[in-house]
Amino acid sequence: MADLSSGTLISIVIILAFVLLYFYSWAQLERKRAVNLRPLPGLNRLRLMVQRTVETGSKVHFSVGNGGLEGEAGTAETLSGISSLSSVQQVAARSKGSVITTTNDAITYLMADATSDAEYVQSGRLQDYKPEQTLFITQQQNAAYAAGLVSIIAEPNISGTALIGRIGPEYLLLGDMANRLDLPQVVGTTNTQAMPLAIASAGFENTLLGEEVYAAPAYLSRKPSQLASLQVQDVFRILIIIGILGGVVAATLGFNVGDLFLR
Amino acid sequence: MRKPGLYIPIIIIYLSAALVLIDFFTNNVVEGFASLLGLWASIIMAFAVLVGLGNVVRVHFGRALKRESGYVYSLILLLSAGGVLVGGIIGRVTNLQDDVTNWIYQYIYQPLSTTLFSLLAFLMVSAAIKALRIGTVESTLMLVGALIVLLGQVALQPFGGLSDLAHWFQNYPVMGVLRGVLIGAALGAIATSLRYILGVDNRYLG
Numbered sequence: 001m002a003d004l005s006s007g008t009l010i011s012i013v014i015i016l017a018f019v020l021l022y023f024y025s026w027a028q029l030e031r032k033r034a035v036n037l038r039p040l041p042g043l044n045r046l047r048l049m050v051q052r053t054v055e056t057g058s059k060v061h062f063s064v065g066n067g068g069l070e071g072e073a074g075t076a077e078t079l080s081g082i083s084s085l086s087s088v089q090q091v092a093a094r095s096k097g098s099v100i101t102t103t104n105d106a107i108t109y110l111m112a113d114a115t116s117d118a119e120y121v122q123s124g125r126l127q128d129y130k131p132e133q134t135l136f137i138t139q140q141q142n143a144a145y146a147a148g149l150v151s152i153i154a155e156p157n158i159s160g161t162a163l164i165g166r167i168g169p170e171y172l173l174l175g176d177m178a179n180r181l182d183l184p185q186v187v188g189t190t191n192t193q194a195m196p197l198a199i200a201s202a203g204f205e206n207t208l209l210g211e212e213v214y215a216a217p218a219y220l221s222r223k224p225s226q227l228a229s230l231q232v233q234d235v236f237r238i239l240i241i242i243g244i245l246g247g248v249v250a251a252t253l254g255f256n257v258g259d260l261f262l263r
Numbered sequence: 264m265r266k267p268g269l270y271i272p273i274i275i276i277y278l279s280a281a282l283v284l285i286d287f288f289t290n291n292v293v294e295g296f297a298s299l300l301g302l303w304a305s306i307i308m309a310f311a312v313l314v315g316l317g318n319v320v321r322v323h324f325g326r327a328l329k330r331e332s333g334y335v336y337s338l339i340l341l342l343s344a345g346g347v348l349v350g351g352i353i354g355r356v357t358n359l360q361d362d363v364t365n366w367i368y369q370y371i372y373q374p375l376s377t378t379l380f381s382l383l384a385f386l387m388v389s390a391a392i393k394a395l396r397i398g399t400v401e402s403t404l405m406l407v408g409a410l411i412v413l414l415g416q417v418a419l420q421p422f423g424g425l426s427d428l429a430h431w432f433q434n435y436p437v438m439g440v441l442r443g444v445l446i447g448a449a450l451g452a453i454a455t456s457l458r459y460i461l462g463v464d465n466r467y468l469g
Contacts, residue, residue, distance in 0.1 A: 106311035136315030214451025
């Protein structure tokens with residue numbers, strides 16, 4: 001039968017608390033929609049880029065990163081990229097803009113295509129969505145994917161590029177081409193190796209770092225269901241800070257509390 | 264919930280997620296369920312790649328037919344994809360097995376990939392110069408930090424004193440910031456995953 005260690009029990013309690021707090025925050029936000037969010041200029045720029053495509057007749061390139069959905073590291077980033085894509089396509093469908101999406105994984109491609117299609121259906125513009133707007137570039141080949149993105153943003157009708165999801169240092173290939181073509185770029189990554197390179201290439205204001213990648217869908221959609229998860233993250237962040245400070249005090253006084261959290 | 268038809272896939276998501284979580288947290292309750300689902304995902308992935316290949320062929324064949332700019336590259340891509348596919352089939356039909364595709368991977372794809380990644384060193388310098396030109400506080404701090412760490416690794420005597428500073432820099436401020444970023448990202452990953460598991464983010468279902 002089930003043999004639960006203290007670490008496992010703590011994990012289960014944390015997940016349950018996360019879920020309960022999430023639904024509570026969601027219910028609260030449904031009643032009172034006003035939420036104060038610190039500004040993320042990159043996401044405002046992304047929204048503007050998409051809205052302006054209708055004036056210029058151009059397209060914005062959006063990548064959900066080079067990650068897949070098979071449970072390897074980076075799945076959550078890819079899911080966040082898909083959620084961000086949903087909001088971006090909603091803006092595009094409502095403002096009659098145009099977005100071209102690229103993927104580096106077959107399942108991610110199917111998910112991105114279905115998400116984009118659903119947003120156009122929801123906005124009553126199904127006839128304006130073409131399957132060629134979502135592209136399958138490669139199957140988990142990072143170098144080939146980066147090369148594919150470089151050639152896509154070099155097309156004359158591309159007016160900006162955004163990447164929210166998993167990406168490594170190879171982002172520089174894309175960023176360098178965007179800089180050469182003077183294209184606005186927005187990038188979000190949790191990869192600590194890629195972060196400084198993304199900042200150097202896209203600029204600090206246009207780069208989403210770490211948790212900002214996961215906050216992007218909430219900022220773009222402003223839906224209570226998304227904003228609630230931001231609030232829960234903040235609550236847990238404060239608890240973690242208190243825990244770290246408490247741990248420092250306990251360790252200074254000679255108590256070993258670290259073993260409690262080991263699985 | 265937008266459509267009644269969404270209930271079935273969402274119920275499947277709930278059940279799968281619950282069983283995977285039980286498998287992860289317990290022993291001998293639903294042993295091996297996660298690996299079984301992983302196997303199913305691999306099978307689905309194989310068929311999804313075929314759909315993806317269909318997308319590649321449709322997009323690039325369309326470009327070649329319309330003679331859009333760069334259509335020659337589309338033709339090269341289609342020929343390359345076809346060549347690898349035929350090579351793989353020939354290998355399986357004959358006794359060569361994966362020798363043909365392995366040869367293509369080792370002697371064509373791998374060198375191309377390595378060449379592309381080797382460009383990153385030059386692009387990093389180019390990006391650093393660009394950041395320096397912008398002259399914001401953040402980019403200046405980043406460059407000063409990079410210079411200290413870089414010069415701290417140099418064995419030459421004039422920079423020997425920077426070694427301790429570089430180690431201190433990496434062990435305390437950088438490590439602290441990295442852990443902060445990782446904790447924030449981990450919380451974000453949990454929240455995102457739970458939204459999908461709970462079926463809240465379900466736009467991909469149609």
